[in-house]
Amino acid sequence: MTTTTTPAPVRGAARTRTAPGWFRQTLRLTRTEFTLFVRYKTAWLYLVMPLVLFMPLTSVPSTPAFGDFTTRDLSFAAAVLGIGLMLGIGHPSNVFAARRESLVLKRLRVSGVPQVAIFGGVVALVVLFTLLLAALVIAVGGRVPADPVLMLVAVLLGAAAMSLVGLLITPLVRNAESAQMFSMVPMLALLLTGGVFFPLDLLPEPVRMVAQFLPVAPTAEMAQAAYTGYDVFGGVEGAEAVGTAALWTGALPAIGVMLAWIVVLALLVHRYFKWDPRQP
Numbered sequence: 001m002t003t004t005t006t007p008a009p010v011r012g013a014a015r016t017r018t019a020p021g022w023f024r025q026t027l028r029l030t031r032t033e034f035t036l037f038v039r040y041k042t043a044w045l046y047l048v049m050p051l052v053l054f055m056p057l058t059s060v061p062s063t064p065a066f067g068d069f070t071t072r073d074l075s076f077a078a079a080v081l082g083i084g085l086m087l088g089i090g091h092p093s094n095v096f097a098a099r100r101e102s103l104v105l106k107r108l109r110v111s112g113v114p115q116v117a118i119f120g121g122v123v124a125l126v127v128l129f130t131l132l133l134a135a136l137v138i139a140v141g142g143r144v145p146a147d148p149v150l151m152l153v154a155v156l157l158g159a160a161a162m163s164l165v166g167l168l169i170t171p172l173v174r175n176a177e178s179a180q181m182f183s184m185v186p187m188l189a190l191l192l193t194g195g196v197f198f199p200l201d202l203l204p205e206p207v208r209m210v211a212q213f214l215p216v217a218p219t220a221e222m223a224q225a226a227y228t229g230y231d232v233f234g235g236v237e238g239a240e241a242v243g244t245a246a247l248w249t250g251a252l253p254a255i256g257v258m259l260a261w262i263v264v265l266a267l268l269v270h271r272y273f274k275w276d277p278r279q280p
Contacts, residue, residue: 022114029113029121030128036095037125042180046090050083050133053196066239069228073143074236077227078196078220080137080151081158084130085190085216088162092122093169093183098176105275115270123163130159146229147247154222157258161215162190164265171274195220201236215261218254225251 020028037043057079062072099105108118134155138145145151165186173179191197193207194216200208211217224232225247230239233250242250 022117022120025113025117026120026124029117030124033121033125034128037091037129040095042094043091046087046094047129047133049090050086051137053079053082053086053191054137056197065236066230067228067241069230071236073228074224074232075196076141077145077224078194080134080223080227081154081194081216081219082191082196083133083137084126084155084159085162085194086187087130087133088126088159088164089166089169089183089187089190090180091126092163092166093173093179094176095122096167096170097173097179100170100274100277101175103277109275115273119164119167119269122167123160126163126166127156127159130155143227145227147226147244150226150247150251151223153251153255154219154226157222157255157262158216158219161219161258161261161265164262164269165215167269167273168265171272174277190214190216193217195224213257215258215265218257222251222254 054076057072057075062070065071065074096105105118109115131152134151138151166183169179169183169186173182193211193214195211196216200211200217203211212221221233224230228239229241229247231242231247231250232239233254
């Protein structure tokens with residue numbers, strides 16, 4: 001009769017290590033993005049640019065709007081969204097185009113890092129810096145928003161959507177230099193149609209209706225409503241002071257538009273993003 005023996009386990013044998021989940025990888029890449037941002041001089045340019053946006057507001061004619069608020073106050077509230085717009089469009093398009101040229105993105109994909117972690121790291125960074133700058137600007141302005149939570153939601157949605165716009169620019173350009181120039185086109189177009197420099201009520205009605213469905217005007221209206229406590233979603237003229245519940249009810253269509261844009265932009269980035277510079 002033959003007997004079989006089970007080999008004893010080898011002491012010190014290597015254990016199978018499970019790969020971290022997408023959330024932990026996103027956090028790690030966010031920390032990496034933060035370190036690279038601090039070291040990247042061009043990134044600081046995109047951080048300073050939004051602050052320059054507030055300088056022309058000091059010379060904007062100020063007329064009474066409603067209550068004790070003026071048109072300058074409304075422009076100031078909307079301009080807070082310009083921080084995420086400039087940083088979100090400018091920074092991701094620039095750094096991802098540069099990383100694609102150096103094959104960094106291709107190596108990340110080959111190593112098994114999921115897309116959601118790669119994109120999520122830079123989106124989280126843009127959102128973080130946008131929140132910090134927005135808090136700084138509002139503090140300097142000297143007036144606490146009537147609804148800080150709604151203002152927070154507006155800034156978050158705007159920064160996330162603009163980051164995806166920046167990522168969507170990357171497949172359209174060849175290198176980082178062209179990304180810097182090309183990103184100015186949607187940046188200026190969205191600033192002009194977002195109610196930042198002037199109220200949307202001054203635009204022709206058809207243009208105003210279209211602008212309200214672009215991914216800036218809804219968040220600008222949310223920021224103005226949160227800043228003043230007035231229901232401005234139907235227009236500045238005749239706006240009335242409302243409670244928190246009514247303010248959020250009026251903001252629901254704008255929130256829905258922004259969430260729809262974030263989903264659409266995320267799908268477009270997933271479908272058309274180029275990881276290899278030699279991709280046609």
